[in-house]
Amino acid sequence: MAARRGITLYHSPASRAFITYWMLEELGVPFRVETVDIRKGQQKSPAYLKLNPSGKVPTLTDGKVVVSETAAICLYLADRYSYGALAPKLEAPARGPYLQWMVYATAVLEPARSLHGAAVPTPPGGWGPGWQPLPQVLDVLQAALKDRDYLLGDRFSTADVMLGATLSMGLLTKEIPEVPVLADYNQRLARRPAYNRAADATWPPDLFARDVLETTS
Incomplete structure (x- = not known):
């Protein structure tokens, strides 16, 4: 389960991965979804653990960049793809x-x-x-x-x-x-x-x- 070019969201039904999926939809950037079904324990597979040793969803890859933890993923995406819009600029009071x-x-x-x-x-x-x-x-x-x-x-x-x-x-x-x-x-x-x-x-x-x-x- 290697990182691919472009954005890939490792997502499971019935999980907090909803947050990252929503973020990507708000951005309107192309992304692909790789299902890691937590109901079947797929988040504990050796291939997935290489990406996210915590064995949690979601995980996001953007080319060679790998990000886990939902808040970190959202911060990364907002600064990279919506800086100044969905993410206020560093110098902005907001x-x-x-x-x-x-x-x-x-x-x-x-x-x-x-x-x-x-x-x-x-x-x-x-x-x-x-x-x-x-x-x-x-x-x-x-x-x-x-x-x-x-x-x-x-x-x-x-x-x-x-x-x-x-x-x-x-x-x-x-x-x-x-x-x-x-x-x-x-x-x-x-x-x-x-x-x-x-x-x-x-x-x-x-x-x-x-x-x-x-x-x-």
Whole structure:
């Protein structure tokens, strides 16, 4: 399973690879899809582990470049193929908040969603987890999105793909409650054609009910 010329997305149905697929669809760049079905354990094959030793999806190759971890893939694609548009430029005031929300999606929202209600033991040293409980996280997001369409205001960006998809999957699995501000934001995202193409590819309607999703990889 060697890297090919052009962009290849190593993708699985019923996985977080939806986020990267959506990102590629927003960019409108040509890409090919290599299916690595996590339901069949294909992400643990020796060939795939050569690309991604963690045995997770997605992985993306762009010529000789290999990138794993969803946030890293989205940051790479945005800077390479949509710098100044889906990715604010380095000198732009929006660059700071943009990076903040990209990291917040995986470092705060994802663990808060996944571990909500679970007992998280305090590790030696007593520092505790590096994220707030889910209700506080949702308060932060509601405040950020109140009276604005997107995380950066009226401008859609890769931060909306990264954080918005994480939120959307949590709403679909009922792990995140449908508070009005966040539900409205999710509806705006779900009206985007690129979102729907990625959703159809990740959760094909003939195989999956949209309200019953596997989001582990």
